[in-house]
Amino acid sequence: xxxxxxxxxxxxxxxxxxxxxxxxxxxxxxxxxxxxxxxxxxxxxxxxxxxxxxxxxxxxxxxxxxxxxxxxxxxxxxxxxxxxxxxxxxxxxxxxxxxxxxxxxxxxxxxxxxx
Amino acid sequence: xxxxxxxxxxxxxxxxxxxxxxxxxxxxxxxxxxxxxxxxxxxxxxxxxxxxxxxxxxxxxxxxxxxxxxxxxxxxxxxxxxxxxxxxxxxxxxxxxxxxxxxxxxxxxxxxxx
Numbered sequence: 103x104x105x106x107x108x109x110x111x112x113x114x115x116x117x118x119x120x121x122x123x124x125x126x127x128x129x130x131x132x133x134x135x136x137x138x139x140x141x142x143x144x145x146x147x148x149x150x151x152x153x154x155x156x157x158x159x160x161x162x163x164x165x166x167x168x169x170x171x172x173x174x175x176x177x178x179x180x181x182x183x184x185x186x187x188x189x190x191x192x193x194x195x196x197x198x199x200x201x202x203x204x205x206x207x208x209x210x211x212x213x214x215x216x217x
Numbered sequence: 218x219x220x221x222x223x224x225x226x227x228x229x230x231x232x233x234x235x236x237x238x239x240x241x242x243x244x245x246x247x248x249x250x251x252x253x254x255x256x257x258x259x260x261x262x263x264x265x266x267x268x269x270x271x272x273x274x275x276x277x278x279x280x281x282x283x284x285x286x287x288x289x290x291x292x293x294x295x296x297x298x299x300x301x302x303x304x305x306x307x308x309x310x311x312x313x314x315x316x317x318x319x320x321x322x323x324x325x326x327x328x329x330x331x
Contacts (some may be wrong), residue, residue, distance in 0.1 A: 107260075
């Protein structure tokens with residue numbers, strides 16, 4: 103079974119600075135998808151960014167980018183120019199290609215943005 | 218358009234009672250998922266529907282938990298003989314397809330069993 107590990111329970115960053123959240127995963131599959139979700143206090147999970155494993159190019163969405171290292175099974179999230187609204191829980195998630203379509207989540211990292 | 222809607226937002230029940238949690242997915246989404254999120258944890262998969270059928274129910278913890286999606290749209294998660302350990306936020310998500318199609322989540326139902 104696949105597992106996702108987020109080793110940083112909490113992180114903090116100064117407004118306008120850059121922060122990187124770590125994620126590693128364990129799988130024997132070669133084709134899969136990786137996601138970062140944000141969960142503010144409202145509880146709704148919001149997709150931040152996604153990456154297909156077959157793509158070598160790292161995904162980017164505005165201030166959010168990933169560093170995908172397939173051989174190392176690492177998928178970190180970089181947030182540039184951090185804003186107060188970025189404060190939330192961030193979850194890394196894995197999804198197999200084919201078979202069950204469920205997402206497997208890590209335990210999350212709580213990000214605090216200091217003004 | 219409207220997002221995923223979950224009702225009720227909060228539910229308090231006594232140990233041993235039966236509860237139903239409802240999920241209205243985004244219109245046209247064929248895939249629907251239920252997750253359970255305990256305090257300080259990531260969401261744990263419960264069950265996945267593709268259309269009306271449960272394609273994967275491997276996450277249901279025991280036979281007290283059951284979910285249906287009779288017309289391929291609205292889904293109901295049913296919990297019998299609730300226990301205090303069932304207290305959690307129950308999240309529902311829907312998706313238009315498979316693979317990289319993102320899951321769209323509702324705001325969840327916070328279930329408290331006293």
